[in-house]
Amino acid sequence: MTLRSVINVLLILTLAQILPGFSDSGRTTQDIIEHSVARIELPASGPRGPQKTNKDSLGIVTDAPSVIIRDVNSGVVLMSRGADIKRPIASITKLMTALVLLDDYEWEWNDDAVVIADDVREGGKWYYRFNDNMTMDDLFTAMIVASGNNETLALVREVGEGETAFVSKMNDKARAFGMHDTTFADPIGLDPTMMSTAKDVMILLNEALNREEINSRMHQTHVMATSQSGNQYKIASTNHLFTSFLNEDPYTIVGGKTGSLIEAGYCLTTRIERDGHILDVTVLGASEPDARFSDVEALVSWAFDVYSWDDESDLATL
8 A cells, every 4th residue: 555545544534533424435535635625714814924034133132031022013023032921010000000990980081180198109200289189181191101100099099999999800801801921919010919921011002002092192202281270280201212213203102101110120012113014012121211212222123124024025126
């Protein structure tokens, strides 16, 4: 018996078990093969994604131990290092807080809101004076743009929820998003027992940027707020990428969120666009404040240097 005959016999025996109606001895090998091929459902084709033009480049050295960069349109990961390591993500947590506030509670942007002494936690800056009449919009904006801890906890209090119940909803939403390696411990990211990964943070970034209420605030360099008593506040973004070349043509910073904590190091997750190509970048655990920004700058530069997209290849051949 030839090798081809052996293979055909094995194929018949196998397919006869898994394909209904093909156990009859009257079926030929060709019948079974043709029917099995007809039953195969191929996945729908999607974007091809960027192609590596410099095969020798394996990536770059980063200060942060956990990094990941991916092409958003295709989902192709361009470089990943330590992206599955669980670690605290500090104030990046507030992106989930924002999503829970938007989805699970009823409130209006112009509702009155104040920061009180009970909202204060050690760490971070104070942006609004105690008991100065602001709005929910003011507090929400301070949370996203300036990562205000007091303002975030004031928001949770203003919607009438205790921290424990609120955090439970954060973890429920994380599971719903597929963030299986993430556990939140508070609404502001100050508790070092919370854990996530660079991969999960990338999921969170995508969900947050899909919400205009968050997206519109994540690319603001600063905001002005005026209380009902007339006090004026200027709040600057914690994202120093706005002072880098990534905020200059041809680049655009679509959005981003910073975080820092002794146990977490310095963290950043951001989305960058150039010439219609969109990259998500997350760096966790950098050793210095500026290192997270320089890591992102280097990762984005590397990606556009060693990868090309189909439209760019087409133009090159004209």
